[in-house]
Amino acid sequence: MSQFFPDTPGYRQLRERFLQAATQAGATLSEYSHPLTGPFGETLFTDVAWLGAPDAKRVLVALSGTHGVEGYYGSDCQSRWLESLNGRALPDGVAVLMIHLINPWGTAWMRRVNEDNLDQNRNYLDFSKPLPDNRAYRDVHAIYACEQLQGPQRDKADALFNAAIAERGWSGLMSVVEAGQYAFADGLFYGGAGPSWSNRTLRSIVEKHLSGVDVAACFDLHTGAGDYGHPMLMSIVESAYPALDDAKALFGPWLFTLITGANKVSATGVAATSTGYTSQMLLDALPGVHLMPFVIECGTYAGDLVHGHLRDDHWLHLHGDPLDETGRKIKQGLLEQFYPADPDWQEMVWIRTRQVWERALAALPGIRA
Ligand SMILES: [Zn+2]
Numbered sequence: 163m164s165q166f167f168p169d170t171p172g173y174r175q176l177r178e179r180f181l182q183a184a185t186q187a188g189a190t191l192s193e194y195s196h197p198l199t200g201p202f203g204e205t206l207f208t209d210v211a212w213l214g215a216p217d218a219k220r221v222l223v224a225l226s227g228t229h230g231v232e233g234y235y236g237s238d239c240q241s242r243w244l245e246s247l248n249g250r251a252l253p254d255g256v257a258v259l260m261i262h263l264i265n266p267w268g269t270a271w272m273r274r275v276n277e278d279n280l281d282q283n284r285n286y287l288d289f290s291k292p293l294p295d296n297r298a299y300r301d302v303h304a305i306y307a308c309e310q311l312q313g314p315q316r317d318k319a320d321a322l323f324n325a326a327i328a329e330r331g332w333s334g335l336m337s338v339v340e341a342g343q344y345a346f347a348d349g350l351f352y353g354g355a356g357p358s359w360s361n362r363t364l365r366s367i368v369e370k371h372l373s374g375v376d377v378a379a380c381f382d383l384h385t386g387a388g389d390y391g392h393p394m395l396m397s398i399v400e401s402a403y404p405a406l407d408d409a410k411a412l413f414g415p416w417l418f419t420l421i422t423g424a425n426k427v428s429a430t431g432v433a434a435t436s437t438g439y440t441s442q443m444l445l446d447a448l449p450g451v452h453l454m455p456f457v458i459e460c461g462t463y464a465g466d467l468v469h470g471h472l473r474d475d476h477w478l479h480l481h482g483d484p485l486d487e488t489g490r491k492i493k494q495g496l497l498e499q500f501y502p503a504d505p506d507w508q509e510m511v512w513i514r515t516r517q518v519w520e521r522a523l524a525a526l527p528g529i530r531a
Pocket residue numbers: 229232383384385386
């Protein structure tokens with residue numbers, strides 16, 4: 163047994179497909195070994211494929227699996243795109259950098275978070291400085307610390323949950339919970355106490371491959387927020403960045419720019435209060451690069467449904483066994499929230515992702531550094 167469900171590829175199959183597609187496309191591969199293993203004893207890696215001239219100064223970057231379980235979508239698009247190349251040459255001076263499953267533990271264990279129960283997209287902070295203090299989360303943490311999946315404790319947690327919704331409204335509560343918090347390692351949307359393995363690994367990949375380039379368009383691939391089957395192209399950053407006008411010119415009304423901050427609100431399903439995002443880290447790490455950081459966020463189910471499954475998976479991680487019957491049922495539910503089995507959904511997100519990448523690829527030679 164090397165996967166949770168017979169009909170769904172596991173981490174090992176995603177990796178094998180990606181490596182084969184990258185090799186066939188003529189990419190140069192490197193791998194970053196993760197210290198832990200997957201649920202079936204599989205060794206875990208983040209794989210990096212560079213396609214195109216080694217000295218190319220304009221790069222399209224595709225990053226999958228920041229949120230582990232969302233890597234099923236990202237990996238599928240990365241492999242499909244490589245497979246679809248069929249010998250086609252890239253535009254002159256342009257390379258493609260595919261970073262495959264930056265949180266391989268999360269993908270293998272089918273969790274949104276990483277091995278430290280931390281949300282990788284809340285972890286890109288300067289830990290030498292005081293961390294954001296999400297005080298409001300303290301009032302609702304007990305909802306997520308519940309030790310029962312069913313029973314009187316769970317009923318009590320549900321009552322607390324319903325009271326918090328009544329007090330703050332659904333989006334008000336989510337902007338507290340999803341903002342990220344740095345005080346409870348056993349809580350939801352925990353941002354960590356230091357740079358995670360994925361954080362350190364992404365920084366070294368970026369330093370190695372991107373610090374010397376002129377222009378880059380980076381796509382961080384996500385699912386689980388927004389309307390079902392409606393991929394959103396976004397820029398999620400703390401403030402306007404130098405290449406934002408180019409990003410807007412490139413995608414026009416397709417692009418939604420979300421500026422994050424303590425009191426920001428958003429109707430997109432993506433938390434505007436969040437701290438420690440990938441995009442901001444890339445901008446900070448690559449001051450010499452004319453960088454356009456994008457997020458493709460593919461909507462699945464309603465926010466309260468997704469959240470309910472995240473709660474159950476959180477319980478499973480703290481108190482259950484992912485491989486027993488209850489555990490597999492929770493995993494099946496969680497995967498469906500972040501990678502619906504519906505082939506039309508899967509095709510839709512691939513078509514849109516391909517369109518976005520192809521438009522960026524074609525435009526990269528003409529963007530002034
Ligand atoms: Zn995500």
